[in-house]
Amino acid sequence: MSGNSDPLSPRAKLAVTAGRAVAAASRAAGRGSGSVIGGRVALKLDPDLLARLAQHLDVILVSATNGKTTTTRLIAEALRAAGPVVSNALGANMPAGITSALAGGSDARYAVIEVDEKYLAGVARDTDPKAIALLNLSRDQLDRAAETRMLAEHWREGLAGSKSVVIANADDPLVVWAASSSPNVVWVAAGQMWKDDAWSCPSCGGVMQRPGDDWYCGECGFRRPTPSWALSGDHVLDPHGSAWPIHLQLPGRANKANAASSAAVAAVFGVPPQVALERMYQVQAVAGRYDVVQFMERDLRLLLAKNPAGWLETFSLIDPPPTPVILSVNARGADGTDTSWLWDVDYTRLSGHPIFVIGDRKLDLAVRLEVANQTFQVCENLDQAVQIAPPGRIEVIANYTAFQDLRRRVGN
The missing domain is CATH 3.40.1190.10 (Mur-like, catalytic domain)
Structure with a gap:
């Protein structure tokens, strides 16, 4: 491949066009941005x-x-x-x-x-x-x-x-x-x-x-x-x-x-x-992270934490007790299916916060919080957790797919 400023070869142009078409179809079908499937198709046509x-x-x-x-x-x-x-x-x-x-x-x-x-x-x-x-x-x-x-x-x-x-x-x-x-x-x-x-x-x-x-x-x-x-x-x-x-x-x-x-x-x-x-300074939120959204007449701040180091940093951001905190953990493909990392997170840092637990793996998280001596309630979903949370802005901390679920639910 030459390093000069040749425009893209016909094959590369075809690959880009096909990738864009597939991405647009994926978006139209409501399957996300389409960037991954579009890129895969483009790379197949021109590696x-x-x-x-x-x-x-x-x-x-x-x-x-x-x-x-x-x-x-x-x-x-x-x-x-x-x-x-x-x-x-x-x-x-x-x-x-x-x-x-x-x-x-x-x-x-x-x-x-x-x-x-x-x-x-x-x-x-x-x-x-x-x-x-x-x-x-x-x-x-x-x-x-x-x-x-x-x-x-x-x-x-x-x-x-x-x-x-x-x-x-x-x-x-x-x-x-x-x-x-x-x-x-x-x-x-x-x-x-x-x-x-x-x-x-x-x-x-x-x-x-x-x-x-x-x-x-x-x-x-x-x-x-x-x-x-x-x-x-x-x-x-x-x-x-x-x-x-x-x-x-x-x-x-x-x-x-x-x-x-x-x-x-x-x-x-x-x-x-x-x-x-x-x-x-222009950056207010990044792909929904740190956004404060209105949901069920409450202010929710959305925070992403995917692993022990990320949870540690996130705990240092949240408003002091008694700010209510909703924790949501999934273990789908994009998260990793092994939740044993929850045991590496120091949940005693949440002492004094009313805690509400949701997500696919809410029971795994509940066991961990029990051992950390925290007071919490397990809820069916975000709506229920928000309904019973005491007044004030709610901090919502979620791992990767749980975060995407939350964004969809609050229309963010």
């Missing part, structure tokens, strides 16, 4: 389509266990200061969904693409990205996802010798180990609240020492690199030591960390931190 679509774009890939959809959105907003952007903003983050997104961006200059952790190496090979943002790695979907160190190894091998600028979280030892095979890394001190997947050294298996915010392996000397960007309270510190205020409509420390990483990515493309951070 090299992703590479062809990417060749005229500056591609930025974003991968992590948590925060990739939000960070992708923040980077896309920041880069719009420098030119038109195409992005898979709805989170279809495997090759088919990514192909669909790029097929819709013929006049774009930048492609900001969220990538599922397992597909990062392959998508990077196909799209020749200018930048790759790596935020965190933690346990997720126990029945499907490889153990976290294996994922880190997969990243490390896939990025070895890469020409991309890798923007990586210096506070996550697994991410640092994965990124260290890359010749060009920008380290960001973005923090790491969840540490339970990084107690042993990914390099040699030794025990990690964690004095303060630092970390190192006492056995092989693998240690936290010196960051050039850092999140410090409500500011981003840039490599020159200047502090830039973060103003976000999205809540919580995790989103400030996402903004710090996004500012570092934007700087690679010449967008100054002040401009990047100002543009990020």
